Amino acid sequence: MFEPIARFFSAKPPEVLPYYVAGAVLFSILMIFVLINLPSRARKPLIALVTFLAGLFYATEFFFPIDRATNKNFLTDYLVPASKLGSLLGGMTLTLGILSLLRVHGRNIARLRAGWYNSVALLVAMVSMVTFGLMDKYGANDGAKKVFNVLFEGMLINMDATMFSLIAFYIVSASYRAFRIRSIEATILMVTAFLVMLGQVPVGNALTDWLPQDGTFASLRVENIKQWILSQVNAAALRAIAFGLGVGGLAISLRIWLSLERGAYFEKEI
Amino acid sequence: MATTPGTSAPRDIWDRLQAIDRRVLYVLLLVVIILPLFVPIRLPMVTMPSTQKLYQAVESIPEGGYVIVSTTWSGGTRAENMPQTEAILRHLMKRRLRVAVFSFDQQGSQFSYNIASRVARDFGYEYGKDWVHWGFRPVAGVVMKSLVRDIPGTFTTDRDGKPTKDMPVMQGIKDIKDVDAIVEIAASGIYMDWIGLVVGANPKLKFGFCPTAVMAPETYPYMDSGQIVGIMEGMRGAAEYEQLVNTVGLATKGMGSISLAHVLIMLLIIVGNVGYIVTRARRS
Amino acid sequence: MDALWQDILARPAIYAGAICTLGLMTLIYRENAVYRFFEHVFIGLAAGFSIVVLIKEILDPFLYQPVFKKGEWYWTFVFMFGLLFYFIHSRKYNWLSRLPIGFLMGFSAGQAFQGFANTYLPQLARSFRPLFVTTPDGSWDAAAGINNLIFMIVLVTVMSYFFFSFEQKSRVIRNSAQFGRWVMMVAFGAIFGTTIMARMALLFDRMYFLFSDWLRLVR
Structure with missing residues (x-):
């Protein structure tokens, strides 16, 4: 019964391929046109159906018994195509914000708003990265590869690292200003933080370096105290929190899958 | 330069201890990070x-x-x-x-x-x-x-x-x-x-x-x-x-700087708390 | 001056990185025009890199190669479906973007059952610990037994803090929740301690880059 469908969706030879691709594009455009004209009341059920079917695939693949002879169930062979589908779809979200960027900064430049030159810099940087980034792979020009290296390794990565490193200044200032032993909780937090901080830097380790490596007194070495805090108290406390998060996460996943989730995004009129 | 939140001017040394200017903190941080690059600190490191x-x-x-x-x-x-x-x-x-x-x-x-x-x-x-x-x-x-x-x-x-x-x-x-x-x-x-x-x-x-x-x-x-x-x-x-x-990679080279930065932060927290405790004790 | 130019031409990426690093670092003094300029350049480069990755590492291997090299024409449908994401910019038809978004959310929701079972069941199993522990030679390991007891007390009291978060009349539960709150502070203190390490490492990396890679003052 499914054989003609499978044959239709099989790989095609080069001589007929353009027709199939063009047909798929035309069909998709037609479907988009149909979707655009879909009545409002049918939209949410359609989204719910798409979400449910996507979730059903992985849920069924997990719950459905596996044939011991083949170590598979009827969905196992579709995991690879599903991963490619997910990668292609997920990858297409990478550039979702670009149109907004172009619109906002294009407007800044066209109206010569304050700081318009920054918008020019942004667009020049973007175009340069795209041009040389693609030439790096598809071109054979060594100069282009060097420019890409300057843009990626030289500029992008260093700026990314710098942006994050700025937090170091703020964390010093914030620790100094906000860390006050106003309560038992704050005192416990500070004492633990100090012990962990001492335990993870060599200068802290040096403080108790005179204690023996083994035996009862070894437990008092600062790195061992830190290790005990992390592996006994911290691990148990975070495991308890993780149990709560896990159950909550599962409940939310179930609600999303069945389109029962509420909130601004899910309840908005469409 | 040093002011207590909620007040217009610093009052005494204990208030000042709680309100060191942020630029001073930033310079101190830069010093403790950069200094060990030129004067390497070699300390024994225990493997966790x-x-x-x-x-x-x-x-x-x-x-x-x-x-x-x-x-x-x-x-x-x-x-x-x-x-x-x-x-x-x-x-x-x-x-x-x-x-x-x-x-x-x-x-x-x-x-x-x-x-x-x-x-x-x-x-x-x-x-x-x-x-x-x-x-x-x-x-x-x-x-x-x-x-x-x-x-x-x-x-x-x-x-x-x-x-x-x-x-x-x-x-x-x-x-x-x-x-x-x-x-x-x-x-x-x-x-x-x-x-x-x-x-x-x-x-x-x-x-x-x-x-x-x-x-x-x-x-x-x-x-x-x-x-x-x-x-x-x-x-x-x-x-x-x-x-x-x-x-010997970046991480090994960085341990001296990071050690000092930790010490600085701990000292700053202690200084701030000493000021806070003394001020609170006086008020009560 | 010639030597400087030669050095710049020999190591353009390092010089560009140093200028960008210093430009962004001016923020620690205060918000300024130099910082804003480099911030815009950064956003532009990051956005451009996303386009490069989309073409090089997504559209090429997952669309162009299968469709035009292997004849798997049906991936065209997935691409067209993915284009619906971009309706998010349309005021009138942005609901269309919810179809692929819902699809990806469904994918991840469907995996949640397996994720939950494989992640938390072994955790649960490892939470029940013996209080009487023996060493391989058969003698009693008191320290391990005490550690196991502490582990379970912490686990139970933190859970009681969350499970009985509403007002409790039972003193036992109240005290247990209070203790749970304290031991959570130990965990948060540990997280704070490690956060300092993480942030300082990032700043060290920048200083090392400037003084070693760029200025070559440090080896």
Whole structure:
């Protein structure tokens, strides 16, 4: 019964391929046109159906018994195509914000708003990265590869690292200003933080370096105290929190899958 | 310059202790970070059990074993994740294990390719024969579900678009049961996906995790349960691992600066609290 | 001057990185025009890199190669479906973007069952620990037993803090929740301690880059 469908969706030879691709594009455009004209009341059920079917695939693949002879169930062979589908779809979200960027900064430049030159810099940087980034792979020009290296390794990565490193200044200032032993909780937090901080830097380790490596007194070495805090108290406390998060996460996943989730995004009129 | 929140002017030394100007703090921080670059501080470093366990796990992989290294990090956490990536690759290549690298992060893909190429040159590793880079793959869950069942099918091409099926490094690799270990170097909670979707599928599989230091405490429950065999905790973990594989990298060089920065922060917190306690005692 | 130019031409990426690093670092003094300029350049480069990755590492291997090299024409449908994401910019038809978004959310929701079972069941199993522990030679390991007891007390009290978060009349539960709150502070203190390490490492990396890679003052 499914054989003609499978044959239709099989790989095609080069001589007929353009027709199939063009047909798929035309069909998709037609479907988009149909979707655009879909009545409002049918939209949410359609989204719910798409979400449910996507979730059903992985849920069924997990719950459905596996044939011991083949170590598979009827969905196992579709995991690879599903991963490619997910990668292609997920990858297409990478550039979702670009149109907004172009619109906002294009407007800044066209109206010569304050700081318009920054918008020019942004667009020049973007175009340069795209041009040389693609030439790096598809071109054979060594100069282009060097420019890409300057843009990626030289500029992008260093700026990314710098942006994050700025937090170091703020964390010093914030620790100094906000860390006050106003309560038992704050005192416990500070004492633990100090012990962990001492335990993870060599200068802290040096403080108790005179204690023996083994035996009862070894437990008092600062790195061992830190290790005990992390592996006994911290691990148990975070495991308890993780149990709560896990159950909550599962409940939310179930609600999303069945389109029962509420909130601004899910309840908005469409 | 020094003012107490809620008041217009500083009153006495105890108030001043609580309100040191931020620019003074910034300069102090820069000094303690930069100074050890010129006056190196050499202090003994103890290897933590979490790092030791990861090292032992790699040591226990049989010769010619297969290891997947995933690098889900970007430039923002380069300081921690780059030395981790380099240290673990050095160990794997030193042990002559087959290595497959890929990334769930777009920058991480380029980074890991550059680092792996450099380390591979040092150890005479040949691309396609001894190691391969599978490139960038978004949407981690679907990729993990797929690689459990079919690795060559999931990664049909490498990051340059070359087919992987004929590469010698992929020979004999069908699914997760053929993989000895997975090491994830990440700045995110992706280890949960590995544990949830991959780790249980092969009971012999060793899963090592190299998080940023800030994430390390949350991973301890999983090391306790054996779902993670070992953890390389941020730059400190990388420095310990560098020591274990006999190399001096960025992490080892940074320990002096980071030690002093910790001392500075602790001193500042103490100073602020001394001012706070004395002020409070006087008021009461 | 010639030597400087030669050095710049020999190491353009390092010089570019140093200028960008210093430009962004001016923020620690205060918000300024130099910082804003480099901030815009950074956003532009990051956005451009996303386009490069989309083409090089997504569209090429997952669309162009399968469709035009292997004849797997049906991936065209997935691409067209993915284009619906971009309707998010349309005021009138942005609901169309919810179709692929819902699809990806469904994918991840469907995996949640397996994720939950494989992640938390071994955790649960490892939470029940023996209080009487013996060493391999058969003698009593008191320290391990005490550690196990502490572990379980912490686990139970933190859970009681969350499970009984509403007002409790039972003193036992109240005290247990209070203790749970305290031990959570130990965990948060540990996280704070490691956060300092993480942030300082990032700043060290920048200083090392400037003084070693760029200025070559440090080896």
